[in-house]
Amino acid sequence: MNNLLKQVIDENRKYTNYGQVASYIPELKNAKRSDLGICIIDKDNKIYTAGNYNTKFTIQSISKPIVLAMALMDNDWTTVFSKVGMEPSGDPFNSIMKLETNDTKKPSNPMINAGAIVTTSLIKGSSLEEKEERMLQFFRRLANNDSIGINYEVYKSEKLTGDRNRAMAYLLKNDGFIDGDVEEVLDLYFKQCSIEIDCVDLARIGINLAMYGIDIESKERLISEKVSRMVKTFMVTCGMYDASGEFAVHVGVPAKSGVGGGIIATVPRRFGVGIYGPALDSKGNSIGGIHILKDLSEELELSIF
Ligand code: GLU
Numbered sequence: 001m002n003n004l005l006k007q008v009i010d011e012n013r014k015y016t017n018y019g020q021v022a023s024y025i026p027e028l029k030n031a032k033r034s035d036l037g038i039c040i041i042d043k044d045n046k047i048y049t050a051g052n053y054n055t056k057f058t059i060q061s062i063s064k065p066i067v068l069a070m071a072l073m074d075n076d077w078t079t080v081f082s083k084v085g086m087e088p089s090g091d092p093f094n095s096i097m098k099l100e101t102n103d104t105k106k107p108s109n110p111m112i113n114a115g116a117i118v119t120t121s122l123i124k125g126s127s128l129e130e131k132e133e134r135m136l137q138f139f140r141r142l143a144n145n146d147s148i149g150i151n152y153e154v155y156k157s158e159k160l161t162g163d164r165n166r167a168m169a170y171l172l173k174n175d176g177f178i179d180g181d182v183e184e185v186l187d188l189y190f191k192q193c194s195i196e197i198d199c200v201d202l203a204r205i206g207i208n209l210a211m212y213g214i215d216i217e218s219k220e221r222l223i224s225e226k227v228s229r230m231v232k233t234f235m236v237t238c239g240m241y242d243a244s245g246e247f248a249v250h251v252g253v254p255a256k257s258g259v260g261g262g263i264i265a266t267v268p269r270r271f272g273v274g275i276y277g278p279a280l281d282s283k284g285n286s287i288g289g290i291h292i293l294k295d296l297s298e299e300l301e302l303s304i305f
Pocket residue numbers: 059060061062093094113158165193257258259260284
């Protein structure tokens with residue numbers, strides 16, 4: 001497996017030349033475009049790695065399925081889905097348009113920014129600090145890594161420039177989809193996006209989702225089977241921005257990407273995959289990462305369909 005991973009990294013690194021590092025959050029511009037790394041953890045807890053697998057980067061939108069899991073564990077589902085929908089939007093992740101044109105004005109799903117800001121607002125805690133601590137602890141347990149924390153440079157950069165998210169959040173508050181202090185919700189959202197991880201952390205979260213919420217090391221249940229199914233279904237239908245359909249056809253596994261260049265993929269009862277490649281394609285997905293997953297899907301027959 002290690003040889004296969006080295007091979008797919010070497011063969012697909014050329015694609016990084018055709019992608020761009022995200023720059024709309026200024027701090028993300030510092031990433032190295034040619035970086036490409038991968039980690040796979042299998043159901044027997046064997047860890048395979050290649051390339052820049054231990055480079056740290058911010059989780060960005062890959063936090064969305066995790067925070068959705070938290071929102072579903074903290075609230076009854078009727079409440080959650082009265083505030084966020086279940087349908088792919090077909091629009092870019094940061095689109096504001098449907099918040100006005102949808103009949104209900106409800107965000108289409110929890111994998112786009114508007115929907116994710118709603119799920120963030122549903123995290124329980126008596127103060128912002130408690131919510132932040134609970135959130136970080138949940139990520140640490142899922143990744144089995146107590147050292148996971150926030151990259152404050154990225155957080156500050158996003159908070160300073162996140163006016164589009166701010167606009168969406170105020171609209172959502174106006175329409176009754178978020179309660180409480182909008183700036184606090186945004187602060188928590190910017191922090192969740194700025195959580196710093198590497199490919200091994202993502203692969204670990206991926207295998208725990210692949211095992212339907214049971215930690216492969218401690219055998220402890222971290223997420224209920226029902227919640228893990230729900231989260232993975234959203235990853236299939238909406239996880240890869242407005243290229244989710246194409247990704248399902250070519251790769252066929254639940255996955256989520258982020259503008260920091262990460263991709264998490266989870267292959268039921270088999271593998272957790274973490275990829276890092278900050279050169280993004282026009283849809284916002286890691287360009288090298290997508291090519292790697294296509295190759296691995298063929299090689300290891302990963303598609304669930
Ligand atoms: N923090 C980013 C934003 O809200 C996340 C975007 C992404 O990774 O898709 O714009």
